[in-house]
Amino acid sequence: MITQFKMREATKQEGAANFGDLEQYASGLVCLTGGDEGPLAAALMRGGEEAGCKVVERLTHIFGNRNVYVEVQRHREREEEWRNQAAIRIARALQLPVLARMACATPKRTTGRSSTCLPPSATTRSWTARAGCSR
Secondary structure, three states, rough: HHHHHHHHHHOOOOOOHHHHHHHHHHOOOOHHHHHOOOHHHHHHHHHHHHHHHHHHHHHHHOOOOOHEEEEEOOOOOOOHHHHHHHHHHHHHHHOOOEEEEEOOOOOOOOOOOOOOOOOOOOOEEOOOOOOOOOO
């Protein structure tokens, strides 16, 4: 899948898999909805929770309910907190597990020290309440 979308990119590091790629290669894979550059975040910015819910529903159609995890991250940014709350509501509505993950972050200014990236957390919680999304 990576080779396929890399062949389409016009300039280095701008490629991304589309839903067609995902449908073709989804078997056996697990899907995380992504942080601030993922499809859920993009949909929330474009059309709010309704659009976010539709994207997550499409991902569950492609990967299956057991293979989609709604990702939340916390870096103490206002926009991210809004996205996390929306993501949790969507996960509850679609009865999907939530995965708390710490993305790699580098210092905003150069300190001369190396930074450490923490691995993804395996902390998940399954929500059973339903609200917001049609399912």
